[in-house]
Amino acid sequence: EVQLVESGGGLVQPGRSLKLSCVASGFTFSNYGMNWIRQAPGKGLEWVAYISSGSSYIYYAETVKGRFTISRDNAKNTLYLQMTSLRSEDTALYYCARLRTFDYWGQGVMVTVSS
Amino acid sequence: EIVLTQSPTTMAASPGEKVTLTCRASSSVSYMHWYQQKSGASPKLWIYDTSNRASGVPNRFSGSGSGTSYSLTISSMETEDAATYYCQQWSSNPPTFGSGTKLEIK
Numbered sequence: 001e002v003q004l005v006e007s008g009g010g011l012v013q014p015g016r017s018l019k020l021s022c023v024a025s026g027f028t029f030s031n032y033g034m035n036w037i038r039q040a041p042g043k044g045l046e047w048v049a050y051i052s053s054g055s056s057y058i059y060y061a062e063t064v065k066g067r068f069t070i071s072r073d074n075a076k077n078t079l080y081l082q083m084t085s086l087r088s089e090d091t092a093l094y095y096c097a098r099l100r101t102f103d104y105w106g107q108g109v110m111v112t113v114s115s
Numbered sequence: 116e117i118v119l120t121q122s123p124t125t126m127a128a129s130p131g132e133k134v135t136l137t138c139r140a141s142s143s144v145s146y147m148h149w150y151q152q153k154s155g156a157s158p159k160l161w162i163y164d165t166s167n168r169a170s171g172v173p174n175r176f177s178g179s180g181s182g183t184s185y186s187l188t189i190s191s192m193e194t195e196d197a198a199t200y201y202c203q204q205w206s207s208n209p210p211t212f213g214s215g216t217k218l219e220i221k
Contacts, residue, residue: 044212045150045201047210061209095158102148102158103160103163
């Protein structure tokens, strides 16, 4: 069974940093591209970043480019999102999702940016 | 960036009613994916590559479309189908989502 479990969220002040993790199981993680997608409270879905299976291709949404860094450790079956210079508008539930089809999603981890 | 416009924003349907949700793209896309999200839950892939049902999706759901116009149809609405449905494209970067259609049971 495919499982994606996010962690690392919390309350953080504007301008500070936070690092999210997504641990994958139930499939060969190193063979799949992965994404971060977020959803602000009561709002729709916004794609944040993508990393290919071997980390050769990385894409970001314009809203986070230069502030967020996606990475992965295939040996640990783990996807990361390093978030810096956080803003109030980054407040959201952050999901990791597999493939460019987003065929499996985690349960999400909440990030709240507030003073 | 390709903008996806979903309509209606909200609708209510009676059990047994046929339902059609639409998604229009600002530029032509090669395919469309659809996701179902119930309150408090993660989104689920529902229809992929325009017309393919994801695993476990009832066959009362179908998808169709091409170019800039796509749709998701429920042949006969059931209570469990109440949810928000999002369309999504990745024909070009960045991938984008529609703003969703909230489907309620009447």
